[in-house]
Amino acid sequence: MNVARRQRHAPPRAARWLLAALLPRRARAEVLADMADEHRLLAESLGRQAADRWYRVHVGRSLIPALQMRWPFPDWRNPMDVAVGDMRQSLRRLLRAPGFAAGAVATLALGIGSTAAIFTLVDSVLLRPLPYPDAARIVAVGHSASGLDLGPVGQSWGTYVHYRDHGDAFDSFGLYQQAVVNLTGGGDPERIRIAMVTDSFFEVLGVEPALGRALTRADLAPGLGGDYVLLSDRLWRERYRGDPGILEATVQINGVERAVVGVLPPGFDFPERGIDVFMNLTEDPAAFTFGGFYLDGIARLRAGIGVQRAEAELQRLVPGLADAYADATPELLERSRLRVEMTPLKQLVIGDAATGLWALLFAVAIVLAIACANVANLFLVHAEHRTREVAVRRALGASRRALLRFFLSESLWLAAAGTAAGLAVARLTVAVLLRLAPDTLPRLHEVRLDARTILLAAAISALAALLFAVAPTLRHRRTDFLGTLRAGTRAVSGDRAERRHGELFVAAQVALAVVLLVASGLMVRSFERLARVELGFDGTDVLTAQISLPYRSYPDYASSAAFFQELLARLRATTGVTAAGAVSNLPLTASPFAEMPHLLEAEGRPRPTGEQLQLVRLKLVTAGYFEAMRIPVLAGRIDLLGATRPVILSEPLARRLFPDGEAVGRRVRRVAPDEQPPWATVAAVVGPVREQAPDRPPAEIYYVPLAESFAEPGFSPGFMTLTVRGDGPSSLWLDPLRRAVAELDSALPVSGVRSYDRILRAATARRAFTMILLAVAAAVALFLGAVGLYAVTAYGVGRRTREFGVRMALGASPAEVLRMVTFEGGGVVVLGLAVGAALALLTTRLLASLLFEVSPADPLTFLIAIALLAAVAMFATLLPARRATRVDPVRALGAD
């Protein structure tokens, strides 16, 4: 009966449901109950229908207020007042917990700062477009001739003119060629690097001189370059003190006066850092031949034409070369399989620097993740302390949004402070990195911390702040507030859910740290392997210096060769000098005069066909070189003065040319398309030398003596590097060297003077740089991980004091409690190690190109990394665990 009556008086279902859906949870019960009451009263006095009608109308009236309760916007309070009030309050709260705040800010600063610094590097070098207008349209234009075993080569005058005159894909097309010359006048004689360029060169790049005017075709003049030059900003400021009167002055290059017409803007760095003078590349139609690919080309693509299409278009012009040039026979064109190759200029500039930099960014991202995990943990712990406060607020009706605001305002302060500190750290780090970075890192001068990095840092910190704030609010939803309030601190042990969150974070940190440790470990081992590589020579304490003989004073092979012979004789006569020699260029150096590769054939062996011709490096050398660099003689004798045109082969070359045994005494000669070079006799075979890089196999080298009788056409001894070894450090021979040179020719500069050790270091500089940074990142990760682990364990122990007290009061020994704590902590660490090892196996594969003779899955490295981390983790767990054992059961039980 009661039931029947209550049912008769139930409010209309649809309307009730609608209202229930719209009302926010906090008000739902109350409002619906009140309305049900009124509905009942009305039904009793006015009848069911009137009551229902009233109810429905009332629901209609309640719609807007209900929505407003759900989303109180615009808030009845000025949102700005709310925000400011919240922020001020939370700041006060944070200042009352300085340990937590400082720790969080410092950790964030470390994570964000390092990430920002490396990102600056990556952004400046890899991501930002080159600093030329519309730089995406600039390409390097070269060729490959796979049929002749020729890798990437540049342009010849013939191909350049042909493409320029018949091609349609370019807005502008230019050539450049680098050289090293002597600069005199206005200061000490200096050897400088220059580039000879066509007038279209600067047009392609879209660069104009900052002072004066550009070079034009009208500036052409016979001789080396032209009579007009452009200076780099650096040369202008350093040698000529930034004097604007330079435009009226002349400079002497290789003895010839040339007028300065302009100065380029600062920071202009193409084709390389350190090009100080730009001269006109003389266009001599008589020299337009197909052969001679010693020039480099760049072009600006026409709008709308992509690289592939431009390549195809130029490729179509290749057969036409046969008609244009006598030396481009159709047979040669086909045999060589000449292909036009275009590379975006940015790719050319970046080279192979990308992998290393991405690896660094990856590493630093891991550090950031670990740092954030640490701070999140700290934040959870900090939030823990205020469970009661939060519970009271919730009981009084604070919504989840209010809770979120409560935590968010704190995390925003922390994130803001962490980011500000982090950016300061980043600034400092970038400055340090720039000083330590090897010169071989491209675009170094363009590196600067700018808006993009700051934006990234701000985005990271905003995300982090949100993450930190949301985590505790999610958890608090499930907490039983009244229970917490009543129980107070009498709860025996911490909430299981809280502990699990902390453990998850710890496992994640451990896993990430493993990845980083393994990566840096692999790099370290690579480096170590590299350091122990047998280079084939020994350059310690060898003094090296470069001498370039100007064409005017030494116009032929004989005069150049005579100069060096005389100089070396004087050096050898110096007391203390045990060996002195000269070579066209040293191993492990990149020379602007990159030797043109040559083809050789051996007498008595079948002449290699087109596909089998292999290229060797040809070097001019004197006997003293092998002695100075301690390159062992494996067979024969270094006697370069015989009448039989002696040459020396490096071991790999001897082995290939004469696989059946003795090379000494046999004859070889160069292969040239239209001539029959004379045979030369192998006088000796010397040990293999790692010529290009320590991690590349030893090269095939064909050593040709400097003696005048052995003049090879097209080969000039005008530029040689001296090597001097003696009893004592290399610096001892500097003065004698300069004096000897000055005695022979007072106007001749000696440059590039350095001990070979420096050259060796520079060759491995970039790898060393990457390795050091990775190791630092790994160390930081290890440190942060240990701190995090310690903090979580310590906090856990602190919360469970009562539990330990109970256990020990019930008879557990301190050792058992210790074991329990370490066991639980250890379980998490083991999980992290396992996950980390699996992750590492997957990701280190990406590092493969940076490694040398070390597998990305190298077991020894993995073992060491895991063991190290396990040891640190154990230590970080044991320390606070020991505190657990010292709990006084009586105190623990009695405290509240």
Next chain:
Amino acid sequence: MRFLKLTEQLVLLALAHLGAEGYGVTIRREIEARTGRTVSTTAVYAALERLSRDGLVAAQLSAPIAERGGRARRQFSLTRRGAEMLQREREAVDRMWAGLDANPLFARR
């Protein structure tokens, strides 16, 4: 401080009439009876929420009323601060009205 919304003022005034203590239902009915206009229950509770946040109204759980469907209801009471606010609102409005009696826009009822 900010101005009180109209609904909030009505709720406070209703509470004053109810002897400074009232329930959601009674407040709503008081307003409806006196002004002749309907205010929805939701709006009343929304106003009560804001008022209690600002300390103009105090809430407490009362013992379940002995009647059909008895449940623990929240009982609201006007705080001293609430009364002061109300007074200030009134003074503000009065001051705005001052001198407008003779204004032809407002015919005398």
